[in-house]
Structures are given as structure tokens and as C-alpha cells.
Amino acid sequence: MSIEKAYNSWAKIYDTNENKTRDLDKKSTIEILSNYHFDSVLELGCGTGKNTEWLITKAKKIIALDFSRKMLNEAKKKIQNDNVLFKKANLLEVWEVADEFADLVTVNLTLEHINDLNFVFGQAYLKLKTDGIFFINELHPFKQYNGSKARFDSEKETEVLEVYTHHITDYINAAKENGFKLEEIYEQFDDLNKNEIPRLISIILRKN
Ligand SMILES: C[S@@+](CC[C@H](N)C(=O)[O-])C[C@H]1O[C@@H](n2cnc3c(N)ncnc32)[C@H](O)[C@@H]1O
Known part of the structure; x- marks a missing residue:
């Protein structure tokens, strides 16, 4: 099944099925991004809008991209706000967003489906203002080495x-x-237990 089709099937239960990765992503995103100021946000692979809902409490404008129509439909049901624009788009094709639109580009639990990191990082750089930040919160590679994969x-x-x-x-x-500068890097553990393999990797990059 293609990734797009799989998310169309997952959409209805994405917010409610048991998913420690989703829950830790939400918690750690709020913890980390609360320390930053941003007005305009570009969210990549926004899914059902789980993080959009919090981001719009801090930002004035969000453009949220995803290629799954059904994930986007769930997001639109949840968030009816003129300051949020949900757009159906494939992140592997040139993004139809104005250059230097964003103070923050954020991608959560999506890059594991993207083979070509360079393309996404290149587009993110173009869409950021100077001094803007690129936040990456993804399944930790140690989890991936152990066979963890998105599943439902x-x-x-x-x-x-x-x-x-x-x-x-x-x-x-x-x-x-x-062209990014590494600003912060963290590992996110279940129940703050550092004796286990970290679940997520969190990276903050800056465009200078
Ligand atoms: C695990 S979900 C994460 C959703 C949301 N970021 C969150 O943290 O809950 C991954 C999302 O990435 C989207 N996605 C994966 N590959 C994509 C691509 N090439 N272009 C656009 N969206 C993509 C999927 O449709 C899905 O909504």
C-alpha cells in the first residue's frame, strides 16, 4: 500500500489509537517550541492537525502541508481558523509556498517516510526567513534499527x-x-527513562 493510501486508511483512528510516539511527539514539541517566538509557521506532514492545534495558539499564520486527503479532512474538522491554511501537497515536489514565508518550519514524525532528506532540507531553507528555525521531531534511529516502523x-x-x-x-x-546551523539536539525517552532506547530525536536548526 502506498504511504498516501495508508494514511488515508489510518486517518479516522490516528488521533485515538494507542500511539506512544504520537503522544511523546506532542509533549516534547510543546516543551521545546515554547522556548521560541514565531509568527508564521510552515508545518510539513501536518496529518490530523494534532500539533497545528497548539501551534496556532502561538503563531499568527500557519501553512500546513500533507498529501493525505483524509488526514487533512480530520485536521480541517478539528481546526477552523482563518489563520490556518491546510494544503494538499507532496513534500517531494517543489513546495508552493512563498520563499521566506516562515519563522518556523516544523516536521514531526514524517521524515521517516521521506527518502531524500536533502530535497526537504533545501526547500525548508528557502521557505524560512533569515534567523528562522527548522524543528525536526522524528522517530529516533535507534528505534528504527530495532525495527520500529509507523504501523496501525x-x-x-x-x-x-x-x-x-x-x-x-x-x-x-x-x-x-x-546551510543550516545546529542549535539544539535532544533525545526523548519514554517516561524520562534514560536506561531505555530513546523514542524520538529532536533537532533545532537555524538559518543564519
Ligand atoms: C505519522 S503522521 C504525522 C502527522 C503529524 N505531523 C503528527 O505529528 O501527528 C505522517 C504524516 O506525513 C504525511 N506524509 C508522509 N509522506 C508525505 C509526503 N511525501 N508528502 C506529504 N505528506 C506526507 C502523511 O500523510 C501523514 O499525515
């Missing part, structure tokens, strides 16, 4: 989605190659 239970079976492993060096090199 459909009526018939467990659907496992197509994913690509991104090593920490892949993120750092893509950042460097596209």
Missing part, C-alpha cells in the same frame, strides 16, 4: 508503512549541506 491496526490486519532509516549523521549532514 486496520479492520483486517496490521498495516506497516514504508519507511526509510535516517541516521543522526544523515540529519546533521543534510543540515550542513543546506
Whole structure:
């Protein structure tokens, strides 16, 4: 099943099925981004708008992109705000957003479906204002080495989605190659338990 189709099937239960990764992403995103000021946000792979809902309490304008029509429909049901524009778009094609639109570009739990980090980092750089930040919150590669993949239970079976492993060096090199400066990096653990493998990697990059 294509990634787009899989998310169309997952959309109805995405917000409610048991999902520690989704929940830790939400918590850590709020913790980290609360320390930053931003007016205009470009959200990549916004899904059902789980993070859009919080982001719009801080921002004046959000453009939120996703290629799954049904994930976007859930987001639109949840958020009816003239300052949020949901757009159906494939992140692997040139983004139809004005250059230097955003103070913040954020991508959460989406890059595992993107083979070509360089393209996304290059587009993110173009869409950011000087001094803007690029926030990345993704499944930690250690989890990926252990076989963790985005998955959900459909009526018939467990659907496992197509994913690509991104090593920490892949993120750092893509950042460097596209002109970003590394500002912060964190690992997010379940229940703050540092004896276990971290679930998420959180990276803040800055466009100088
Ligand atoms: C796990 S969900 C994350 C949704 C949201 N960011 C969150 O944290 O809850 C991944 C999202 O990325 C979207 N996605 C994956 N690959 C994409 C692509 N190439 N272009 C646009 N959206 C994509 C999917 O449709 C899905 O909504």
C-alpha cells in the first residue's frame, strides 16, 4: 500500500489509537517550541492537525502541508481558523509556498517516510526567513534499527508503512549541506527513562 493510501486508511483512528510516539511527539514539541517566538509557521506532514492545534495558539499564520486527503479532512474538522491554511501537497515536489514565508518550519514524525532528506532540507531553507528555525521531531534511529516502523491496526490486519532509516549523521549532514546551523539536539525517552532506547530525536536548526 502506498504511504498516501495508508494514511488515508489510518486517518479516522490516528488521533485515538494507542500511539506512544504520537503522544511523546506532542509533549516534547510543546516543551521545546515554547522556548521560541514565531509568527508564521510552515508545518510539513501536518496529518490530523494534532500539533497545528497548539501551534496556532502561538503563531499568527500557519501553512500546513500533507498529501493525505483524509488526514487533512480530520485536521480541517478539528481546526477552523482563518489563520490556518491546510494544503494538499507532496513534500517531494517543489513546495508552493512563498520563499521566506516562515519563522518556523516544523516536521514531526514524517521524515521517516521521506527518502531524500536533502530535497526537504533545501526547500525548508528557502521557505524560512533569515534567523528562522527548522524543528525536526522524528522517530529516533535507534528505534528504527530495532525495527520500529509507523504501523496501525486496520479492520483486517496490521498495516506497516514504508519507511526509510535516517541516521543522526544523515540529519546533521543534510543540515550542513543546506546551510543550516545546529542549535539544539535532544533525545526523548519514554517516561524520562534514560536506561531505555530513546523514542524520538529532536533537532533545532537555524538559518543564519
Ligand atoms: C505519522 S503522521 C504525522 C502527522 C503529524 N505531523 C503528527 O505529528 O501527528 C505522517 C504524516 O506525513 C504525511 N506524509 C508522509 N509522506 C508525505 C509526503 N511525501 N508528502 C506529504 N505528506 C506526507 C502523511 O500523510 C501523514 O499525515
